[in-house]
Structures are given as C-alpha cells and as structure tokens.
Amino acid sequence: MLGLKFNGTWRNYQKQVLDKFQEYQADGHVHLVAAPGSGKTTIGIELIARFDKPALVLVPTVTIREQWVDRIRQAFLEDENQVTNLVSQNLKDMKQITIATYQAFHSAMQQVQSQEDNGEVEDYVGFDLLARLKERGVETLCLDECHHLRNEWWKSLEDFRKNYQQLQVISLTATPPYDSEPELWDRYLQMCGEIDQEITVPELVKEDTLCPHQDFVYICFPTKEEDKRLEEFEDTKWQYVSQLVVDPDFQELIRTSKVLKGENSADMLLEDPKYLSALLIYLQAQKQEIPKHLRDLLGAKGLPALNYYWLEVLLQGLLYQTPDWYEDPQETKKKIEAELKSRGLIEKRQVFLVKSKANDQILNQSLGKLSGIADIFATEYASLGKDLRQLVLADYIRKDFANYLGDDQAPITQLGVLPYFETIRRSAQKQGLSVPIAVLSGSVVIIPASVKAELEALIPNTSLTFSTIGKLDQGTYLQVGFPSNFKGMVAAVTELFQRGSIQVLVGTKSLLGEGWDAPCVNSLILGSFVGSFMLSNQMRGRAIRIWPGHPEKTSNIWHLVAIKPYTKNLFLREKENEEEVDQDNSYQDLLNLTRRMEHFLGLSYKEDTIETGLDRLNFPKAPFKKSKIKAYNQKIKELSKDRSSLRKKWQEALVVADKLEIVNEVATDRKQIPLLTLVDAEKWVRYSFLLIAVNLLLYLFKTNGIRLAWLTTISLVLLTIALVRYFFYKSPYVRLRQVGEGIRNAMLKMGHLSDDQSRVQVEEDKDSYCIFAYLKGGSMRDKELFSQTLGEFFTPVDNQRYLLVAKKAPAGQSKYFVVPSLFEKRKEEAQLFLDAVAPQLGDYQLVYTRNEAGRKVLLEARLKSLANKNDRIITKKKVKSALK
Known part of the structure; x- marks a missing residue:
C-alpha cells in the first residue's frame, strides 16, 4: 500500500530490532531507544512500511522533518519523484505519510495559529485535526525524539490518544527520562509503551557505526574586565557583610527575636529548623550566649561556623521567611533589604550570598x-x-x-x-x-x-x-x-x-x-x-x-x-x-x-x-x-x-565481552556503610569466648564430665558460627551488597523492578576510599531506579518524611539512614522498606519526621549531616561485560 522498500543493507543491531518486530508490536507499541547516529529514522520508516497503514510522524524541528522526507526519498523509493505523491509536511494536506512538528500538531489540536522554528506560519483556527486523520485513515503514529515533548505538547498528545485510539505507536528516542519521578515515568510509558530495545553509543562504536x-x-x-566585575562584586559583598554581622543595629534586631525570648513554640521552631540553626550559628559566631532550651531543642553538641551560606539563611528568614520572629521599631530590616538590593544580593525576594545570578551570567557568557x-x-x-x-x-x-x-x-x-x-x-x-x-x-x-x-x-x-x-x-x-x-x-x-x-x-x-x-x-x-x-x-x-x-x-x-x-x-x-x-x-x-x-x-x-x-x-x-x-x-x-x-x-x-551492559554505579565512602551487623558479630564472638572461659573454669573445678563435654561442644559450635559471621560482615563489600540486596528485595515487593533475576554487584574504586554498588541485569529503568534509591539511602539527611534510626549506633557510625522517596509516601511502604533491610542493618527503628518528636530527630540528623563533609554520593554509568 505504501510502496516503501529499503534499498540498503541493515546493520546487525537494526536487523535485531526488525527480526523482533512481531514480538515488539504485540502490545500496540514499538519503543526504540538509540543514540544519535544509529539510524533511528531509517528503522522508523521501515516500521511504518511494515505496519503498511497511513501514518502520522511527529518530530521536534523543521530540520528533522525535512530529514525524514529526504531519507524516505533516498533510501526507500525506486523513483525519488514519488515522494511528493506519498509524503506531506502539512497537516492540512495529508498524504499516506504526513510528517509534522510537535509544535504544529499542538497548534492544530488547540486550533490556533502555529509558528515553526524557521518562521513558517500556519493557521489552524477552525481546523478539525481528528476528523482529517480519520478521513485519511491514519492508523500508525510515530513519535520521533519523544523526549522533546513539552508539558503542553504532552497534554495535546494525551488528549489525541484518548479520542483517537485506533493507532499502532512507534516511539524513537535517544534519551528516555530514566531519572524522572515514577509518576512521570509511568506517563511516558503509557504514551510510548515499554522500551523494547536500547542501542547505546559504546555498542555503536563496537559495531563501527559510530567513530571513536x-x-x-x-x-x-x-x-580582565569580567574578572574585575567579579572581584568588585565579591569585595562589595565582603565589605557589606563583614560590617553587617557586627553592626549594633543588626545585633539589636537579632536580640529582639521572639525565639530568644521564648515566645515561639518548639513545634513552630522545628517547622523549618534551618532558620533556627542559622540564628544560633550567628549567636555562636558573635560569642553571645545561646539559651539552654534552644541548644537542647537542636540536640546538637556543636554548631558549624558562620559562613555565607548560614548568613544567607539567616537574612532570608529575617527578611522574608520568618519576619514575624523579630521586632523592628527602627525599621532596620528595610535598610538591610535596600542595602542588599543595591549590591545585587537580592533578586525576586531571594537573598544571594553564596551564589549570584549576575556572576553566573558573566561566566556563562x-x-x-x-x-x-x-x-x-x-x-x-x-x-x-x-x-x-x-x-x-x-x-x-x-x-x-x-x-x-x-x-x-x-x-x-x-x-x-x-x-x-x-x-x-x-x-x-x-x-x-x-x-x-x-x-x-x-x-x-x-x-x-x-x-x-x-x-x-x-x-x-x-x-x-x-x-x-x-x-x-x-x-x-x-x-x-x-x-x-x-x-x-x-x-x-x-x-x-x-x-x-x-x-x-x-x-x-x-x-x-x-x-x-x-x-x-x-x-x-x-x-x-x-x-x-x-x-x-x-x-x-x-x-x-x-x-x-x-x-x-x-x-x-x-x-x-x-x-x-x-x-x-x-x-x-x-x-x-x-x-x-x-x-x-x-x-x-x-x-x-x-x-x-x-x-x-x-x-x-x-x-x-x-x-x-x-x-x-x-x-x-x-x-x-x-x-x-x-x-x-x-x-x-x-x-x-x-x-x-x-x-x-x-x-x-x-x-x-561480546555483549555489553551499561550499569549505574553508586559509590559511598566505606565509613558510611552500616556497621551494626559487624558489631553484633563481634559481640557474639566475645560471648563465645566468655562461654569457653567458663567451661575451662568448670573443668578446673572438676564439674560433671558429660555435662562439660556438651557445654564445650555447644561453645565451640557457637564460636565457629560467630567467627564465620564476624569474618563475613568484616568486609564492607559484603555489608554493602547485603544492604543493596535488601533494597532490591523491597523494590521487587513494591513492583518497582521489572526483572526479578537481577542481582547486586559490589566493586572497589582503587583511586578512592569508595566502594561501588550496581544492579547487574534488569532494564535500564531498573538500573536507574535502583541506583537512585541506593543513593538516597546513603544521602545526607535533609527533610525526608521517614528516617531509620539506630537504637545504639556503633562508634564512628551515623545513627541515621534515609528511607528513599520510593517508600516514603505511606507508612506501610516505609515499614516494608525497613523490614527488607533490617536483617542487614541491625536494630534500627522507623521514625516519622512530621510530628514534634520526629522533627527533633530530623534536626539532630541534619546537623550531623552538615558537620560531615564526606556525606557525598557519587553516581555514574559504566560499561561492563554482560557475561560477568
């Protein structure tokens, strides 16, 4: 019907896609992820030819629209002049294959005027796109570079799919939104279908399809001029800030704080504890007394030094976030705000001391x-x-x-x-x-x-x-x-x-x-x-x-x-x-x-x-x-x-290897890997040795021989088990893999992973004090989601809904671990996560941070994280052998 026939030779990976065409299209979708240069357009045209029905192709730009036409003309038609009879680039004049931009499609759905990226203008007022598509008998929809869709384009496309359901969908993209929120990912899959095959840059270099x-x-x-402007900005900021922190009017303004007078409830202070922290850090820097009840409320043994970040937080609170905390009969706040604005340190009611949009622009351009x-x-x-x-x-x-x-x-x-x-x-x-x-x-x-x-x-x-x-x-x-x-x-x-x-x-x-x-x-x-x-x-x-x-x-x-x-x-x-x-x-x-x-x-x-x-x-x-x-x-x-x-x-x-696998590695410092299971194992080794010592004493005092033999046997068995357990958990690799497996199991139970045959691998980075963990096997989405979840587990505490808190933390070990965002929406899900990782973690309890008791724990955990500059998580993708 369409009369398209490829006149070239298929590359190996392209042939693999086409060989599985029947399998892929069973759910009404063919979804291909492939790097730029892989020939996605050519595969897309072949898939359209195999569906052999009138097709609508949507592309992000006019350049790509014209590229599709050229590819059809050069690679699929015996007579290149046939292209004008077969292909249209105008939604108002559809042919067997109509190629349009997402912008034009959105405008046609909304029935408004459209302007393309090259200046082309088309008026769709009063144009019924659905009726025209039905009239043409379109049954194939191809979404090229579907990652491009803006939010309003998504809405138009979703409305179209609801009202025009007799479609087979082909989706082609180089960059699927793997790292998006689950809801956005589900929305993406609902439109494009599950990913059928992914072709990566390393595979294409290996196939000599892309060059090294x-x-x-x-x-x-x-x-020099830009550097001078940057220096002047920093000098101006420093001169003002260094005067401000010791200015008597500013100090008096801080002293009027309702916080220091005890007029704010603990609950109110802990609503957003960083402003309270900033206030106390300023008092500490000025060597002023911090009320005991506030120090106790923070639960912190020490506070960080005052720097631009904490002063920015303090000023943001004082001027905009918590202005009612301060009495200001002298209108000092207005003077401070005016001074900051005149120096370019406030933009749209946001104080900027750490960064500056003006400075960013200077360097960017x-x-x-x-x-x-x-x-x-x-x-x-x-x-x-x-x-x-x-x-x-x-x-x-x-x-x-x-x-x-x-x-x-x-x-x-x-x-x-x-x-x-x-x-x-x-x-x-x-x-x-x-x-x-x-x-x-x-x-x-x-x-x-x-x-x-x-x-x-x-x-x-x-x-x-x-x-x-x-x-x-x-x-x-x-x-x-x-x-x-x-x-x-x-x-x-x-x-x-x-x-x-x-x-x-x-x-x-x-x-x-x-x-x-x-x-x-x-x-x-x-x-x-x-x-x-x-x-x-x-x-x-x-x-x-x-x-x-x-x-x-x-x-x-x-x-x-x-x-x-x-x-x-x-x-x-x-x-x-x-x-x-x-x-x-x-x-x-x-x-x-x-x-x-x-x-x-x-x-x-x-x-x-x-x-x-x-x-x-x-x-x-x-x-x-x-x-x-x-x-x-x-x-x-x-x-x-x-x-x-x-x-x-x-x-x-x-x-x-013959077959490559892309994995998502998550690196964490050895010191962050939970120690409680190792400490427990050490405890059982000590108990076992103590039991053996008791047996020796009983032997010296000539206790009943049969009973003593039984006790000795039991003691040796317990010691053996304890030693095995100790040496097993002594390795940080083992502990990290166990934690990773616990997280993987929790994700499987919640239905977040598509492949139950995947496993957790752990490796050492020889150039750093880090250990990498990643998911072996599974889809790219599985790998992305696992690395994101594992990374969140080790991430510094900020404002998470649930934390895991050790009843008694080992020396040098943080008491706190984060319940990742995948499991924080409901208490049952957070509990499921704890149950899955508890055997590897040890004795931890679940703490909800949105009540007064929980907020105190949250604040203590946040301050601990702020003090620890090593709480940084490294994530990266890496090519591994799929056969290992």
Whole structure:
C-alpha cells in the first residue's frame, strides 16, 4: 500500500530490532531507544512500511522533518519523484505519510495559529485535526525524539490518544527520562509503551557505526574586565557583610527575636529548623550566649561556623521567611533589604550570598571563551591540517556584529556565530594560515570567495547574490543572498564542507545542532551556553558519525567552561580546607557542565573503561588555581592530538565481552556503610569466648564430665558460627551488597523492578576510599531506579518524611539512614522498606519526621549531616561485560 522498500543493507543491531518486530508490536507499541547516529529514522520508516497503514510522524524541528522526507526519498523509493505523491509536511494536506512538528500538531489540536522554528506560519483556527486523520485513515503514529515533548505538547498528545485510539505507536528516542519521578515515568510509558530495545553509543562504536571519539573540556578564564566585575562584586559583598554581622543595629534586631525570648513554640521552631540553626550559628559566631532550651531543642553538641551560606539563611528568614520572629521599631530590616538590593544580593525576594545570578551570567557568557575557541582551532589545525573538518555551534547569530567583520581592531563583546567566525578568522590570519571558514545559518551565509563557483555549480538555476559583508575583503569572503523560500542552501554548503572546500563551519545549534548530517565532522566545539542535556547530546551526535570512505576517522568534542581562578575568601578565612571555599562558590557554568557529563558515556582518560561523569576526564579538583587550569588545558591539548591512541583505547575498552551492559554505579565512602551487623558479630564472638572461659573454669573445678563435654561442644559450635559471621560482615563489600540486596528485595515487593533475576554487584574504586554498588541485569529503568534509591539511602539527611534510626549506633557510625522517596509516601511502604533491610542493618527503628518528636530527630540528623563533609554520593554509568 505504501510502496516503501529499503534499498540498503541493515546493520546487525537494526536487523535485531526488525527480526523482533512481531514480538515488539504485540502490545500496540514499538519503543526504540538509540543514540544519535544509529539510524533511528531509517528503522522508523521501515516500521511504518511494515505496519503498511497511513501514518502520522511527529518530530521536534523543521530540520528533522525535512530529514525524514529526504531519507524516505533516498533510501526507500525506486523513483525519488514519488515522494511528493506519498509524503506531506502539512497537516492540512495529508498524504499516506504526513510528517509534522510537535509544535504544529499542538497548534492544530488547540486550533490556533502555529509558528515553526524557521518562521513558517500556519493557521489552524477552525481546523478539525481528528476528523482529517480519520478521513485519511491514519492508523500508525510515530513519535520521533519523544523526549522533546513539552508539558503542553504532552497534554495535546494525551488528549489525541484518548479520542483517537485506533493507532499502532512507534516511539524513537535517544534519551528516555530514566531519572524522572515514577509518576512521570509511568506517563511516558503509557504514551510510548515499554522500551523494547536500547542501542547505546559504546555498542555503536563496537559495531563501527559510530567513530571513536573523546570529550575535552577547555577551561576559560574570564577577561580582565569580567574578572574585575567579579572581584568588585565579591569585595562589595565582603565589605557589606563583614560590617553587617557586627553592626549594633543588626545585633539589636537579632536580640529582639521572639525565639530568644521564648515566645515561639518548639513545634513552630522545628517547622523549618534551618532558620533556627542559622540564628544560633550567628549567636555562636558573635560569642553571645545561646539559651539552654534552644541548644537542647537542636540536640546538637556543636554548631558549624558562620559562613555565607548560614548568613544567607539567616537574612532570608529575617527578611522574608520568618519576619514575624523579630521586632523592628527602627525599621532596620528595610535598610538591610535596600542595602542588599543595591549590591545585587537580592533578586525576586531571594537573598544571594553564596551564589549570584549576575556572576553566573558573566561566566556563562564570558568572552574568555573566544580565546578558548581560537586556541582549540589552532590546536586542531596543527594536528590535522587539511584534514580538519571543524563544526562550531552557537546559540545566536549576532547580526549586529556583521559590520565589524574583518576589522581586526573591533572589540568582540558577545558570543555567537559571527563573533566565533571572526575569532577563528583572526586566529588563522595571525598564524598565516589559509583556512577556508564559512558561516551557515537560516538567514546569514558567508563563504570563502574561492568556493563561489563550486556553490553555483551545486545549485544551478537559483538566483543567488554575492556581496561584501562588514570590512571583509571581497576577494576573501562573500555573503550569499538567496530566495527566502529556497531550501537547498544547507545541503549545498554541507557538500562543500564534506569536500574540504570549507574546513571550518560556524552555525546555529537550531539549524545544525539536531538532525543535520555531515559525517565528515571530526572536531566539534560546543559554543552554546544555553540548552539542556538532551540538546547537547544531539549536538554531540553531529560529530561521532562514521565517514564512509574514511575508516580512520576519530572525533574530538570540545566543551567550554569559564572558571574564575581561586582567590582566598576573607569571610571564610576560618575554614581549614581551601576546597570547601571554592565549592561554596561553584558557578552555574561549571554545574551545567558537570550535569551534562553525567549523561555522556565515553572513554576515561585514566584507564581503558567507558563511563560517565566529569571524573573520567581527569578534571581538576577545587580550588581552581590559575597554574592548575593552565596545566590542565595544556595537557588536554596534547591529548587531543593523539588520535591513533584514541582508536586503540576504544578497542581495548570494548574488548570486555561480546555483549555489553551499561550499569549505574553508586559509590559511598566505606565509613558510611552500616556497621551494626559487624558489631553484633563481634559481640557474639566475645560471648563465645566468655562461654569457653567458663567451661575451662568448670573443668578446673572438676564439674560433671558429660555435662562439660556438651557445654564445650555447644561453645565451640557457637564460636565457629560467630567467627564465620564476624569474618563475613568484616568486609564492607559484603555489608554493602547485603544492604543493596535488601533494597532490591523491597523494590521487587513494591513492583518497582521489572526483572526479578537481577542481582547486586559490589566493586572497589582503587583511586578512592569508595566502594561501588550496581544492579547487574534488569532494564535500564531498573538500573536507574535502583541506583537512585541506593543513593538516597546513603544521602545526607535533609527533610525526608521517614528516617531509620539506630537504637545504639556503633562508634564512628551515623545513627541515621534515609528511607528513599520510593517508600516514603505511606507508612506501610516505609515499614516494608525497613523490614527488607533490617536483617542487614541491625536494630534500627522507623521514625516519622512530621510530628514534634520526629522533627527533633530530623534536626539532630541534619546537623550531623552538615558537620560531615564526606556525606557525598557519587553516581555514574559504566560499561561492563554482560557475561560477568
């Protein structure tokens, strides 16, 4: 009926999906998870062909919409001209296969006007989408990159499914929401069905479907002007804060607190104990007396030192959260609020002392990244020369900078496509390099003058215009003008890039970051400073495709992060550890990078393993001193040149087994692993030895021989059992595995795991004092949920509903463990969790923290956690052998 027939050769993993098509589609869904570059679009078209019914395909962007049309034309039709009769890109003019964006679909469901990401406008007022679909007889729905759905798009799609049920659904995605809340996960599965198969990046590299690649993080310094602004902000903050804490009016305001006068009930104080804690920490810092009943209420033997964090909490409470705690006849609070606002320390009724949105923006959009891009370009060109095919992606074009292109003295004041182009052009010119650089965006196209004839030959019969732009010499670079409705410019410039007529291509992430295909890219610079992990993953996917005819291809992916070099913070001068100072002032740019790297599976710098996380890149630890940053940048530049070793390391890392398994490791410090079972075992060893000693005394006093023999036998049996139990629980690996198995059993009983054959594995990290645990076997969702639950069990106490509290904790062991969020909604579920882990934990009781007695326990546990800076949980994904 559809007349589609694939004219290529299926890859092994694609064939596996298609061989199981009948099995997968039995529930009305085929749900495929596959990394960018795996050929999801091709599989999707084949699945549509096998259902052989009129189909609606929904995609996230216009670029991907057009890519689907091109793939159908090139790979599935004998006569490419048939595509116009078979495929439509307009919901109002449906054909056998209609491909539309989620935006257009949502607008049609709501019957409103739609505007696409490329500016296309369509009016759906009065348009009955359901009636048109029924008229066309659509029975197949394909959701491409279904992780993209915004909340309002979800609602439209759910409404559609309720009212149009005669559908077989194909779902294709690179990044399912594994780490979402159970309710969101259930919603996702209800729409897309259970995941039928997952194809990961390491598998694709092993299959030679993706090329060996490596991530590099180039650390940029803020410019002198930016650094001055950051320093001025910190100095202004320090000067004001250091005066404020000793200001007599402020001290008097604190003294008026109803808390100190005993006018607040304990119940009220414990509603949110951090404000009470902040108040007492301030009193301690000022060497003022803390009322005994308040110290007893906290249950704390010691309080942390006053720092920016605790002062921020105190001021937030005083100004906004608990203002009624303080009498203020002098209106001191208004003066403090005005002073904080004037210094940029309050935004939208939130006090910012630890972090600042203004500072975050300075670093996020730091012009220091321009010199980073120039350095990366120079490094890559020195390494690859004429073989370089570098893609640079940016968020914005910055058309206002066009007039300054070619002016070597013009300051560059923004990040974007044109500033990046000019930065690289100047770098090449400075080094005397003749490197063809181009700009490709939806509205601005710049090419080297040397490729003008080639471009015209690629798109004949098109009215192109060529003109100067800025102060660029017309014999060197030209701006290309083309009709607004012309669709072939991207393909033509991409072909020039493939040929090497263009070696560096600078463009927008919206046009080239997703769906665009240029297999030649062997160096990618992510110059985007906004966007989620999902978009970063798609952008990264542009660089890791294989390049037919070039089996030696490897690819480098460059991430930029701006970090202000470490300077001693005077307000925190009493801290012993410099690392804590820097961590207290982590900027969002670094946090964004850290989160991004948590999801990318790649090669470790340190050993031949494939895992996620910033640590695999041997990223420097805080404090970030300038000399350390420079040394790191130099090291990664040298590392980036060794592409032959990169291929070899991938091969060695992937040799682990015929079948790979991605696991989610959770690392915890040995000292956090519960000790109570070991202490109990030690107690029984002591009792057994005591019993043997009693037997010896009885023997010396010539007690009845038969009775003595029985007692001796019993004593030896008990000693043997006690010793076995002692040596069994002496190992922290064993104790962690036992706890993990208890958690796994609880999850199985609650129906949170899909595979009852999975098991808990435990390994040591030789480079740290940590032990890793992970779930072997089971689905990716099982692994994600298990690691999340195990991590929550060891996480520092914050404001959880239920805690596990030891009746008597061993020396050096925390009394408190957290009941994970999966089990905290009802007491019965929390009790089930305790029952499952009790045999491995020892004598712990369940405490509900939402009553007065429980809140006291919660507060004590939170203060204990605050004092322990080692209560950090590390999680990462890692490739293991599925056969181990």
